Amino acid sequence: MNKHFPQKIQGIKSFNQYVKAEMPKHDWIDIGFYPDSFILTSPPVCPNFYRISIKFELEDEDGRSLMFFSSPNQPIEWDVKKPFKGYYIQITEDIIANYQHLEYSFLTYGLHEPLYLEKEEEMIITQIFKDALREYESADFSMNLLLAYCNLMFAHVSKFYERQFGERKEKYNRLVNDFFELLNTYYNNNNQNVTQPTVTYFAKKLNITPNYLSDLIRFHTGKPVLEHIHLQIIDTSKSLLKSNKHTVSEIAYKLGFEYPNYFSRLFKKVTGKSPSNFQNQ
Structure with a gap:
């Protein structure tokens, strides 16, 4: 074997x-x-x-x-x-x-x-x-x-499992904190050949399964892990948009989107505005 x-x-x-x-x-x-x-x-x-x-x-x-x-x-x-x-x-x-x-x-x-x-x-x-x-x-x-x-x-x-998630706080708080540290520094640590952050990526980094990570984050924050990932993408994109140094398409590629229209769709879904409207306001 x-x-x-x-x-x-x-x-x-x-x-x-x-x-x-x-x-x-x-x-x-x-x-x-x-x-x-x-x-x-x-x-x-x-x-x-x-x-x-x-x-x-x-x-x-x-x-x-x-x-x-x-x-x-x-x-x-x-x-x-x-x-x-x-x-x-x-x-x-x-x-x-x-x-x-x-x-x-x-x-x-x-x-x-x-x-x-x-x-x-x-x-x-x-x-x-x-x-x-x-x-x-x-x-x-x-x-x-x-x-x-x-x-x-x-x-x-x-x-x-809900009972266990609530009781073993020391272990879970560490995992939750490690997840958010990885999430908040994702674009800083992935400058080359960047791809969109995924639940699978973070689960692999934390040596746990994607479903386990999803259930853990939802239990402790009340939000799905994918929602936290999307919010981080949008927060990062807002800083880039405000700098006026890049076009919307360039920002989409920098954030790991293969197609800029996917980024624009996500941005509008989360913020209610298109990236270009946000950049020009």
Whole structure:
């Protein structure tokens, strides 16, 4: 396996063979508990489906249970010293795409932000896993019922993440501050071959996923991260427009826009004025 290119694993069955878990009963969805045979160490691998898991008795976690999430082709790796307990749901990309009410942003958080469960939350999530597993193991399980269990679990998880965002302020304040520092200095540090700032760019710089960054910034500021990016673009453009040293088109290119009319459209949307009217006022 090339350490620079994580192994791609196609399908739930292939992944279960790799980790030494029970074979799935269905190609689209798999629900199970972690067996003692589950491998304890793995280099980065990229399953092509979603994984949702709860793990108990992990080392160095003070007895707290954690939930982890990964999305298709997102690298995951682990290295634990002893077997752990827990449950998992594995579900294909097509299922999530076809049932859009299941498309929660935390599904793409990856290993960057596990959910630390309080005891009451752990009881709620564990019971849903048990109920879903009981249905999955029945001879004629209902796919609709399994997806309903997923939907119920995801709604709880979304609520629990809000609690976590509010509690772990020191960590999150640092991330939020780092984001705004990167945003405020973006054009100063990208003078050559500048491109428009994107959510993906900042997420990569902060080593988190775009959805995680978006949810974090929205929770702490009340505004989407893209709105903050657009406001920074407009503030920078206003200074350039006021200087009267550049045409509107030149400013658009300096800000990373491939087409000046896209910049003009954004400027008017945010300010209510065209760039030329602002420059000439």
